[in-house]
């Protein structure tokens with residue numbers, strides 16, 4: 001059976017070597033005869049040293065955004081990402097078309113987001129990897145709403161793996177820097193809940209051995225910490241509370257380290273790239289085994305929650321209007337069974353939908369509803385008439401009945417008319 005490509009999202013501190021790394025693994029895959037599909041999500045980069053199939057800069061002009069909204073560099077990046085996130089359905093449409101075999105494609109269609117690949121590749125030549133380069137301002141991407149939307153949307157369509165790029169020479173320079181970097185990676189892991197690979201980059205300058213030893217051997221990290229403390233004391237200072245804090249942190253990070261794959265890579269020389277792709281394969285399997293079922297579980301939970309919410313609200317409304325609740329519910333359920341269920345496509349959709357429910361108290365505005373019977377007005381009238389024809393407990397009481405009669409319509413105010421229409425539609429939903 002055809003397998004979807006794995007999306008590798010490269011994140012890391014500014015200057016850690018993300019872009020150079022993407023360039024290296026892109027070249028590696030081209031040489032191996034399996035060219036990836038590449039996305040650049042950094043709107044502020046001036047030169048991209050690889051050929052990006054989708055480039056945020058083609059859709060959003062970062063400098064113009066800064067000028068128009070009177071923003072600084074970080075605000076400009078954030079707003080550009082927000083603007084790009086509004087096109088996520090088009091981006092996913094393009095990705096699905098270019099990277100998925102027809103049997104795995106959904107119905108999403110591509111719009112005006114620029115994709116440079118001219119035509120869908122032949123089935124045997126579908127990319128096995130989707131590579132994403134992200135802005136250097138890591139917090140702007142990871143902690144923004146648009147970053148979450150982009151990541152969760154991607155993860156709902158493709159197995160998605162984070163590659164956290166680390167500047168090795170800088171990170172192993174002290175236990176403090178190492179710990180800060182690990183805590184940052186930890187926060188991203190828990191925020192995104194996606195499988196993560198720690199990529200110790202620039203190993204041509206400094207090997208990753210030291211960092212790996214600190215992760216795997218607690219004693220080794222403790223002795224490095226003690227050594228630094230002694231050196232600080234010799235200089236007349238002291239490690240102060242920081243050393244105590246780092247010491248305690250190292251005790252609790254063992255579990256976190258166990259969840260990660262660690263590879264040393266040189267984006268300059270290409271050393272370690274094969275190991276990186278082995279780690280990607282392992283994390284792809286982990287994603288399919290653990291993340292995907294969790295995503296599905298959350299979707300189902302939200303759908304059920306939403307249905308329950310709607311039912312309770314209908315009950316309350318029917319009660320207010322003095323209408324037989326059980327009959328109204330029966331009708332409501334039978335109509336709902338016929339209607340195509342509206343389902344969240346992504347985690348963020350699902351969250352947004354649940355937010356909507358909370359805001360509106362579970363009520364669905366019938367005016368927003370897609371109409372299945374032709375035009376909106378026609379659909380409302382039809383449902384209204386149908387509800388009246390059905391009569392029974394779902395029908396208006398004797399006093400209400402006059403509302404239904406065309407001749408009596410003139411006696412109603414516009415507001416009353418709308419209220420009853422909305423109520424009827426709600427009952428038949």
Ligand SMILES: Nc1nc2c(ncn2[C@@H]2O[C@H](COP(=O)(O)OP(=O)(O)OP(=O)(O)O)[C@@H](O)[C@H]2O)c(=O)[nH]1
Pocket residue numbers: 012013014015016017018019020021045135136137201202203204205265266267268269
């Ligand atoms: N020696 C060495 N230098 C590297 C390596 N990878 C990247 N660099 C250098 O590190 C610097 C930063 O690399 P970039 O790829 O621009 O880093 P980035 O993380 O994309 O930077 P931002 O776009 O600012 O976030 C450049 O000078 C690269 O040449 C490597 O493996 N070895």
